[in-house]
Amino acid sequence: MPLRKISIYSLGLAAVLSSCSGKKEQEKTVYENTKFAGQHDNTVHLSDQQLQSVGITLTSIQDRKMEKQIILNGKAEIAPSYLSSVSSIMGGHIKSINIINGSHFTKGQILAVVEDPQFIQLQQDYLVTRAQQEAARLNLDRQKDLNISKASSDKTMQTAQADYSMLNATLKGLEEKLKIIGINAKGLHTGNIRSKINIHAPFTGFVSKILVNNGQYINPADTLFELINPAGLLLELKVFENDFNDVKIGQQIAVYSNQNPEVKAAASIVSVVPAIENGGSATAVAKLASSHSEFVKGMYINAEVNVSNRYTQGLPNESIVSFENKNYVFEDLGQSNYKMVPVTTGITDSQFTEILKADILKHKKIVCKGAYSLLMMLKNKAE
Known part of the structure; x- marks a missing residue:
């Protein structure tokens, strides 16, 4: 064989x-x-x-200071405080919707218009109360003059004072309600009473969800839209156990997506979770140095972390x-x-x-x- x-x-x-x-x-x-x-x-x-x-x-284990580049991966997320649910202060019917899913909007932009008779009633109550408050003010001034000459009793003057104070408080309350729904009470008069109110964007961002449609009746507790403020974009990165001690808060990193690895954005580590999960990795959170349209919520991203003067032990390469x-x-x-x-x-x-x-x-x-x-x-x- x-x-x-x-x-x-x-x-x-x-x-x-x-x-x-x-x-x-x-x-x-x-x-x-x-x-x-x-x-x-x-x-x-x-x-x-x-x-x-x-x-x-022959050689032996040596102490050295080395530079190290760590490649991390993770996803882009939005901080909870930068996710907003928009609702109407008062109920009514949706008259129009001026945005679509994913569209960009600016702060103060009209997102939707809501219509209801109660808006008319609120403005009417304000104008009536304002007229009554003015009449009460004039009556109080008259009672003060009469009381000085003792032509009017103290009780009558006190009643006039109470009426004026009550109407003044009511007027202030109605004025704040109008302010909340976007109506300027100071400029309100019988010729510009309206049945519609506008829902304005609280910041500049993007539309995540639209949860209503035209003609739908909404209650104050109903969410109309979910909005994303891109200023709250965070990068949640996985840090493996061997690299955990090299990733620290304040480190500058370069971030890029899988689709465009050549386009890199500057970011910094803002938080490191001090716990190794079952998968053998911890989580580091980074924030972009400036707004970057390349990155959106849910996108998979990569990051380069350069660690300089890292103290370690090792051997010459040929060993x-x-x-x-x-x-x-x-x-x-x-x-x-x-x-x-x-x-x-x-x-x-x-x-x-x-x-x-x-x-x-x-x-x-x-x-x-x-x-x-x-x-x-x-x-x-x-x-």
């Missing part, structure tokens, strides 16, 4: 299948699950000639080798023996790579130059 090479994958599968004893083995690296010729570990030994040829140099999408380093065991150790890497630059949970390598000698050669030797030995 001809000799055949056995792949690392096949040997690893055989090792897994042979472990069906009911006991769950501790997770191992791909090399630790592989049966090497004469060995079962992930070490390699170099002869003196090989050692001289490879030219191995780290990759195999089957995993990263490893080689530990010097002495006497020309080297053991491959799996590591989790973080940020990297042109010379240095961060090692997460670097304590496992503390006080150990790590191969710098020659790490790739050791990987090839170990792989060839496995084959």
